[in-house]
Amino acid sequence: MKVSKKVTGVEYAIRDIVLAAKKVEQKGMKVDYLNIGDPVQFGFQPPDNVKQALIDAVNKGENYYSASEGLLELREEIAKKENAKGLSISAEEILVTNGVSEGLDMVISSIIEEGDEVLLPGPSYPPYASYVRLHGGVPVEFAVDLNNSTPDIDDIKSKITSKTVAICLISPNNPTGVVFNENSLKELVELANQHNLYIICDEIYDQIIFDEKFVGIGKVAGDSPVIVLNGFSKVHLMSGWRIGYIAFNQSPQLEAIREHLPKLARVRIATSLPVQYAALESLRGPQDYISHFVTEIKKHRDLVIKRLNEMPGISCPNPNGAFYAFPKIEDNRFGTDKEFVTKLLETKGVLTVHGSGFGKQYGSGHFRLVYLPSLEILDSAMNKIEDFVS
Ligand SMILES: Cc1ncc(COP(=O)(O)O)c(C=O)c1O
CATH class of the missing domain: 3.40.640.10 (Type I PLP-dependent aspartate aminotransferase-like (Major domain))
Structure with a gap:
């Protein structure tokens, strides 16, 4: 049966790209997920008093x-x-x-x-x-x-x-x-x-x-x-x-x-x-969990931005907020940004998101990565990206 034209045009690159990662995993390769901006999936949990407030509300009816x-x-x-x-x-x-x-x-x-x-x-x-x-x-x-x-x-x-x-x-x-x-x-x-x-x-x-x-x-x-x-x-x-x-x-x-x-x-x-x-x-409640979180991910940002800017053919401005890096692919050896992201995934198992998924006019020629994973995982992912672009 038919569906509306409006719905066929909906895209969400950040999650759409996960299908490609699942295929790579099925072939037996481990994937580093640097695609999704969800701190909770990377081990940052709401504080206990907030979890308790949810439980208390349920228990109180x-x-x-x-x-x-x-x-x-x-x-x-x-x-x-x-x-x-x-x-x-x-x-x-x-x-x-x-x-x-x-x-x-x-x-x-x-x-x-x-x-x-x-x-x-x-x-x-x-x-x-x-x-x-x-x-x-x-x-x-x-x-x-x-x-x-x-x-x-x-x-x-x-x-x-x-x-x-x-x-x-x-x-x-x-x-x-x-x-x-x-x-x-x-x-x-x-x-x-x-x-x-x-x-x-x-x-x-x-x-x-x-x-x-x-x-x-x-x-x-x-x-x-x-x-x-x-x-x-x-x-x-x-x-x-x-x-x-x-x-x-x-x-x-x-x-x-x-x-x-x-x-x-x-x-x-x-x-x-x-x-x-x-x-x-x-x-x-106490707000200190926010500053702990931000202090931690600032270290992640510093590592990732430094490493990206040391790579041949990649440049990345220093982001002042959120938890994303948006590097530019400076040369066209890799084809489009989508091809870059797909090849990086298929050959190195690092999942990022193509920049054109965030708007073709200004996003093309870039890719986005999330620097929420641990410093250890980020460092290893940076090695893989460096290997890939070299
Ligand atoms: C700019 C921006 N707005 C909104 C959202 C989604 O917000 P919510 O989880 O409140 O729906 C995101 C998630 O990545 C985002 O980056």
């Missing part, structure tokens, strides 16, 4: 449908977190979702009509382009200077048309680790305001920062139509529990979406209530 918008106490705590980053909102402006993924789907489906264009940083996390396409829109990539961590404002200006409805920012970015500074964020907000665009900003890696301080979009938002997406999968090590949120800035331009988007929350009923109690504990 909190096993029913929660309010669609989410638990009030959690929304209050989330508002505090976002206000500390610069917004000025209350629990009313928070909607709890099944991860940023669901929040993104809700936001995009609420604002896109057939043919509408959405500006995305090039390269960017694949679901942004996928959801825009799924809802009938057109993703338009804009250039980012990966060495200076700055968006190319002139490029963005040249790509704004009468069909552009929104600009998405991801800071720190997946796959590049680029973190936009305050000045860049200010320029982007001004530009969006001039053209009446929604500003959707994904800050899921907001506390995974290494060198320079993080500045959230909230700091420069004023009363602009800013929608922040955030969640508990990365910083709070709760990826498998599926929880995130949408934070709406206090902006008159967001009145219509504030009225209508919550209907999408009601039709999907609610997010898991025990998990919401765990998320509450992760915000209220």
